[in-house]
């Protein structure tokens with residue numbers, strides 16, 4: 001169990017500086033209706049769209065790439081797009097994703113361990129913010145030296161590749177460590193996050209919440225998004241009173 005006092009103590013140092021953001025994953029949506037599904041999520045209160053890009057190599061699944069993201073961008077010109085690059089060669093897709101006006105380019109450090117800094121620089125040069133993602137088996141020490149080159153750290157709470165998996169509570173110490181040491185950092189969690197697991201994420205200090213099936217499968221997306229937000233915001237607020 002994550003200790004509330006641990007979170008409160010550490011998040012208090014952040015004051016109001018970190019903001020809660022809810023970013024639904026469209027992975028398990030009806031992708032034949034990608035635009036309509038995306039717009040519906042935004043209309044129901046999503047702060048950003050988390051677009052899962054998979055290459056069938058880094059993960060055993062395939063989704064879509066920059067041509068689809070570009071098309072979606074023409075239909076939705078103003079929303080904040082994050083692409084979660086579950087790909088073996090993240091450097092390869094920086095330029096086209098930049099041309100698609102992606103806002104946040106999140107890539108896994110595992111396939112580029114010796115080149116993380118270079119990839120971060122290229123992402124920024126392409127006009128995007130940098131997110132660094134860690135698979136469950138990757139320890140926080142692998143990313144420590146790169147945190148100052150990133151805008152956000154994504155702690156995966158399932159093995160990347162598929163939606164609808166069980167939340168890994170044992171990833172919360174990574175989130176706690178990051179929040180304790182980087183009070184102003186955006187920390188994202190992704191995988192199995194929904195109404196039953198949001199408390200653990202919020203108490204550990206996550207402020208960017210990716211949630212797929214819990215939102216997509218709900219008959220009331222607006223209520224789920226609002227409830228996730230309320231839990232995270234109340235954790236952030238509690239430390240300020």
Ligand SMILES: O=C(CO)[C@@H](O)[C@H](O)COP(=O)(O)O
Nearest residue numbers: 025160161163164192212213
């Ligand atoms: O990146 C991934 C899976 O690899 C995630 O974005 C999931 O797609 C989120 O879906 P749920 O676990 O919330 O259903």
